[in-house]
Amino acid sequence: MTEGQGPWAAGKKLDTSTHRSPWPHAAGADPSPRVTPQDDARPRFSVPPASGQLATGFAGRRGRLFGLAFRTSLLTILTLGIYRFWMKTRLRRWYWSAVRPGGTPLEYTGTPIEKLLGFLMAVVIMAFYIGVVNLILMFVSFAVLADNYAAYLTSFLGVIPLWFYASYRSRRYVLARTRWRGIRFGLEPGAWGYTWRAILHWMVTILSLGLLWPRMTFALEKYKIDRTSFGSVRLHQGGKWTMLYRIALLPILSGLTMVGIGVWILYLDPIGPMVPDPFSDVRQLGPRNPERIWLLVLAGMVGCVGIVRYIVQSKAIMANHKTAGGVGLIAAPRTGRVLWIYSMGYFLTYLCMVLLMIPLLMLLGFYQLGFEPDFGEGPVSAIPEWVLIVAGLILYFSIFLTWSVLRHPLVTLPLWRHYAETLTITGEAELAQIRQRDRDEFSEAEGFAEALDVGAAI
Amino acid sequence: MSLFPPRTFVDRAIYHDGQTAAARRIQVEVMPLEKLLVLHLDDGAKLTWPLDEVRQVPDLAGKDQLVLRRAGTGTERIIVANATDIGLIRATAPNLGRKDPVPQKGRILRWASAAVGAVALIIFVLVPVMADQLARFLPPEGEKALGDATLLQIRRALDETGFSELPICDSRKGTYALRQIERRLAANADLPIDLTVHVLDHPMVNAFALPGGHIVLFRGLIDEAETPEEVAAVFAHEMGHVEARDPTRIALRSAGSIGVLGLLFGDFAGGALVLFLTERLIQADYTREAEAAADAYAHSLLLAADLPPHGIATFFERLQDSYGDEPAILQHFLSHPEMGDRIAAARAATPAFFEGRQLLTETEWQALRAICDRY
Ligand SMILES: [Zn+2]
Numbered sequence: 092m093t094e095g096q097g098p099w100a101a102g103k104k105l106d107t108s109t110h111r112s113p114w115p116h117a118a119g120a121d122p123s124p125r126v127t128p129q130d131d132a133r134p135r136f137s138v139p140p141a142s143g144q145l146a147t148g149f150a151g152r153r154g155r156l157f158g159l160a161f162r163t164s165l166l167t168i169l170t171l172g173i174y175r176f177w178m179k180t181r182l183r184r185w186y187w188s189a190v191r192p193g194g195t196p197l198e199y200t201g202t203p204i205e206k207l208l209g210f211l212m213a214v215v216i217m218a219f220y221i222g223v224v225n226l227i228l229m230f231v232s233f234a235v236l237a238d239n240y241a242a243y244l245t246s247f248l249g250v251i252p253l254w255f256y257a258s259y260r261s262r263r264y265v266l267a268r269t270r271w272r273g274i275r276f277g278l279e280p281g282a283w284g285y286t287w288r289a290i291l292h293w294m295v296t297i298l299s300l301g302l303l304w305p306r307m308t309f310a311l312e313k314y315k316i317d318r319t320s321f322g323s324v325r326l327h328q329g330g331k332w333t334m335l336y337r338i339a340l341l342p343i344l345s346g347l348t349m350v351g352i353g354v355w356i357l358y359l360d361p362i363g364p365m366v367p368d369p370f371s372d373v374r375q376l377g378p379r380n381p382e383r384i385w386l387l388v389l390a391g392m393v394g395c396v397g398i399v400r401y402i403v404q405s406k407a408i409m410a411n412h413k414t415a416g417g418v419g420l421i422a423a424p425r426t427g428r429v430l431w432i433y434s435m436g437y438f439l440t441y442l443c444m445v446l447l448m449i450p451l452l453m454l455l456g457f458y459q460l461g462f463e464p465d466f467g468e469g470p471v472s473a474i475p476e477w478v479l480i481v482a483g484l485i486l487y488f489s490i491f492l493t494w495s496v497l498r499h500p501l502v503t504l505p506l507w508r509h510y511a512e513t514l515t516i517t518g519e520a521e522l523a524q525i526r527q528r529d530r531d532e533f534s535e536a537e538g539f540a541e542a543l544d545v546g547a548a549i
Numbered sequence: 550m551s552l553f554p555p556r557t558f559v560d561r562a563i564y565h566d567g568q569t570a571a572a573r574r575i576q577v578e579v580m581p582l583e584k585l586l587v588l589h590l591d592d593g594a595k596l597t598w599p600l601d602e603v604r605q606v607p608d609l610a611g612k613d614q615l616v617l618r619r620a621g622t623g624t625e626r627i628i629v630a631n632a633t634d635i636g637l638i639r640a641t642a643p644n645l646g647r648k649d650p651v652p653q654k655g656r657i658l659r660w661a662s663a664a665v666g667a668v669a670l671i672i673f674v675l676v677p678v679m680a681d682q683l684a685r686f687l688p689p690e691g692e693k694a695l696g697d698a699t700l701l702q703i704r705r706a707l708d709e710t711g712f713s714e715l716p717i718c719d720s721r722k723g724t725y726a727l728r729q730i731e732r733r734l735a736a737n738a739d740l741p742i743d744l745t746v747h748v749l750d751h752p753m754v755n756a757f758a759l760p761g762g763h764i765v766l767f768r769g770l771i772d773e774a775e776t777p778e779e780v781a782a783v784f785a786h787e788m789g790h791v792e793a794r795d796p797t798r799i800a801l802r803s804a805g806s807i808g809v810l811g812l813l814f815g816d817f818a819g820g821a822l823v824l825f826l827t828e829r830l831i832q833a834d835y836t837r838e839a840e841a842a843a844d845a846y847a848h849s850l851l852l853a854a855d856l857p858p859h860g861i862a863t864f865f866e867r868l869q870d871s872y873g874d875e876p877a878i879l880q881h882f883l884s885h886p887e888m889g890d891r892i893a894a895a896r897a898a899t900p901a902f903f904e905g906r907q908l909l910t911e912t913e914w915q916a917l918r919a920i921c922d923r924y
Contacts (some may be wrong), residue, residue: 150611159608181608189610195563195572195628196616198606204651211660215667218809222671223679226805230683233691272572273565273626322570523571527624 143519144421145193149511151185153500159185160499161492168488176206182499183265189504190511192271193519201268209264224249252286259285259315266319267531274322275528281318288314301343305335308405321415323526330412338404342397349390356383399433400426410514417521423513432509436502444493448486561631564588567624577627577634581641588627603642604649615639620649668809676805677798684797689742689761692797696761699800700747703765707751718748718768723920726913730781733908737853740792746784750921754868756783758790760797768921774864777909777917782860782895785850789843795835844891848898855906858898865892 163178180203187199228249259282266276292307309332316328403426410422564575578587579600586603588596598619606616606626615635617627629635639645651657687695704714731746742762754769764787766780774780790796835843848858909917 150613152610155610184606184608185610188606188608188616191611193572194630195565196609196611196614198616198626204653204657208653208657208660211657211664214664215660218664218668218671222676222805222809226676226679226683226801229805230687230691230801233695234687235691270624272570273567273624274570275624523569525570527568530622 143517145516145519147511147514147516148191148194149189149508150191150196151189151504151508153504156185156504157496157500160496164492164495168492173207176210177203179203180206186503186507187269190507192514192516195272198270199265199268200270201264252290255286255289256282262315263531264533267533271321272522273527274525275530277320277528277531278315279318279320281314285311285314301346304343305339305405306332308332309335309409312409316409316413320528321418321525322528324416324418324524326413326415328409328413330409334408334412335401335405338401338408342394342401345390345394345397349387349394352383352387352390356387396426396430399430403429416524417518418525419517421515421517422510424510425513428509429506432502432505436498436505439501440494440497443497444490447489447493452486561629561634562588563628563630564590565624565626565628567626575627577629579637579641586642600642601644603638603645604647605645607646607648617642620644620647622649671809672806676809677802680798680801680805683801684794687760687797687801692742692794693761695797695800696745696759696763699759699796700763700765703759704749707749716750718750718921720916720920720922722913722916723748723918726777726909726917727920729909729913730777730784730917733854733856734781734785734788734850738788738792738850740788741794742791744788744791748920756787758787758796760794760800762791763796764788764791771918771920773868775867776860777914778856778860778905779864780917781854781856781908782847782851782858782864785847785854785856786843786861788850789846790835790839792846793839793842795839795843799835841891844894848895852898852900856908857903857905859896862892862895 159181163174163181166174167178180199180201183199183201187197190197259278263278263280263282266278269276289311292310296304296307309328309330313328316326319326403424407422407424410420413420562575562577564573565571566573573591575591576589578589580587581600584600586598586600588598590596602620604618604620606618609616613630613632615629615638617629617638619625629638701714704717707715727746727748731744735744740762744762744764746764746766748766748768748771751767752769752772753767754773756764756766756770758764764784766783770783771780774783847861851858851860
């Protein structure tokens with residue numbers, strides 16, 4: 092697998108630095124690492140790193156994460172959503188601490204209280220926007236167009252700039268609350284600059300039928316990375332946007348192929364039966380060569396795989412071109428693995444949801460069948476209305492709970508583990524030169540992102 | 550004899566001074582009697598942490614490590630990575646799991662009240678005032694579209710399978726009978742908009758009006774009525790709401806409020822909230838004035854159409870006798886304390902020796918009652 096091997100892969104392995112990871116078992120300095128039965132989650136490394144390099148370990152267990160996600164989600168439901176700020180913070184602490192570059196865990200220092208505060212600040216502004224603007228949009232779309240889809244569309248378009256703005260601000264907050272080796276990360280202010288760039292790049296990408304997609308991927312990432320710092324060191328995104336074409340070609344070509352096949356089987360040589368022409372001798376005999384539809388399906392599947400490969404490998408290629416002073420990254424995630432994690436993870440999540448729903452639905456159906464005549468006879472049914480309401484609420488919330496809890500151990504954790512374990516940090520010797528940076532107060536925290544549901548992953 | 554030896558060394562610890570990204574191997578000396586943690590750095594320097602100020606970083610994923618910090622906002626960290634050492638620290642540091650005090654309680658309270666105030670202002674003042682104003686300027690086609698969208702939403706919400714919409718009852722003869730009632734009443738009314746009347750196949754004893762001249766009767770209501778005049782009385786009351794555009798105002802209000810409440814409660818309660826507001830729409834929580842106006846409208850309309858206004862009184866009294874205050878329609882009509890007055894008013898509106906004209910023939914009435922039968 093040569094994919095994702097950046098220029099650092101060859102260059103930095105020759106580094107003769109004598110610095111080692113502080114952890115004996117990470118760099119192999121201690122010939123006989125103590126192993127005790129309690130050491131249940133020792134860092135695992137897929138490749139022993141060269142000297143001056145730090146491999147990244149991942150220390151989390153699915154069972155523990157399931158327990159944490161379950162407890163916090165349940166509390167969120169019981170507190171009518173207020174606990175969600177605590178839930179998010181605790182899950183982040185957990186994930187951050189599971190990732191251990193060079194054996195030292197990342198630390199998330201955001202607090203639930205500041206998230207709550209930021210959310211309250213955003214509510215004051217957003218409630219006005221959502222209440223009044225939605226009402227006006229709805230009125231205008233019904234008054235002028237006699238249709239509410241226009242309102243949804245304009246309302247949606249109006250939120251897009253806010254969405255980009257919020258995602259940048261949210262990134263700034265999360266980086267400001269992330270530490271490694273006691274040193275803070277940081278992101279410079281620049282949310283509006285990001286917003287208009289993102290909108291322009293999206294428009295250009297859409298107008299170019301996706302051909303300039305890599306340009307957007309690279310430019311937006313560079314905008315964010317070039318404003319990111321680790322302690323006193325500024326990060327730099329090197330490379331050029333054209334380097335992403337190597338992996339963008341597959342999804343772009345399969346997209347164009349799909350358009351081509353579509354034109355062929357719909358217009359040039361239509362697949363469907365034509366309207367019989369009464370003045371013609373030629374009789375239509377059903378659809379012609381319907382097997383051509385499989386070409387479309389095939390191109391679509393290749394395109395989907397291509398998109399996942401692009402998303403995974405574009406991250407890797409760009410990571411390999413990131414530097415922070417003399418420190419660099421080697422990322423080597425595998426597309427097949429990511430595809431497998433997604434498909435198995437979601438399959439199992441849905442399977443669990445279905446298995447959970449069957450008994451609940453049967454219970455409800457049983458009630459319905461057993462008491463239907465009473466419904467028909469009069470307004471006073473045999474089951475009090477509150478029983479139905481409670482049953483409905485339990486159903487609704489157990490779907491919510493299953494989904495939000497199982498996603499963590501089945502999808503998010505394996506993904507994080509894979510990305511972590513395929514990441515290596517180079518130039519360890521330079522780390523000692525990096526100094527602390529000041530705290531970014533940022534009292535709004537993630538208020539807007541929270542209100543707009545940006546970055547719903549964790 | 551003390552429980553712990555006076556000096557114990559924790560060997561495998563890493564110290565981050567919070568000033569540089571260097572990782573330094575240190576020896577940590579635990580001194581339980583002096584209540585101190587002494588850090589011996591690699592350059593011979595010594596640092597002292599009071600044991601009762603030692604805290605652990607919470608929610609750590611890997612249980613093979615313990616990350617220590619000092620109480621407060623300092624950036625120094627000690628990472629201990631050995632089960633025995635972790636056990637020792639846990640046994641000697643008394644406040645390991647304690648949290649730092651919340652620093653901004655007053656600020657949170659201020660912003661919380663500001664947020665609650667802003668939302669209350671928007672939902673209870675701004676959105677209703679704007680909705681009332683905008684409802685007046687909504688052209689009939691727009692109102693119709695709004696009503697169509699709302700009706701679809703209600704039919705979806707009430708469908709028990711959750712996958713389709715509640716069916717509309719439209720047997721041919723039943724629909725014809727329903728049209729008789731509608732024609733008789735509409736001939737004597739001067740509505741700003743054409744009526745669209747539907748019967749929904751649902752056992753609830755209820756009826757409501759929607760924007761754009763929609764009047765919706767539930768099957769349960771027709772089942773419970775004993776005479777067509779009782780149905781007509783409910784019908785006329787809903788026409789009063791249509792005439793006053795009450796449903797349009799309510800629908801516009803809920804459009805503004807749904808988003809705001811969804812914002813407050815986050816994603817997970819959003820779905821439950823839409824159901825709740827749909828319920829509010831069906832229960833049609835109009836003001837006392839709006840209900841009185843609809844009553845008055847109904848009385849004069851019924852009289853003009855040679856129908857007895859007290860139909861509604863007999864209908865409700867009978868429902869109340871058999872079921873108490875439970876049926877939805879009683880909630881709609883009985884929600885105000887002067888309900889008795891309203892029944893009395895309906896009776897008073899009927900002149901003595903009132904001779905009505907027949908509304909439906911017995912055959913038509915039976916057809917209306919069977920409007921939901923498909924076969
Ligand atoms: Zn009413």
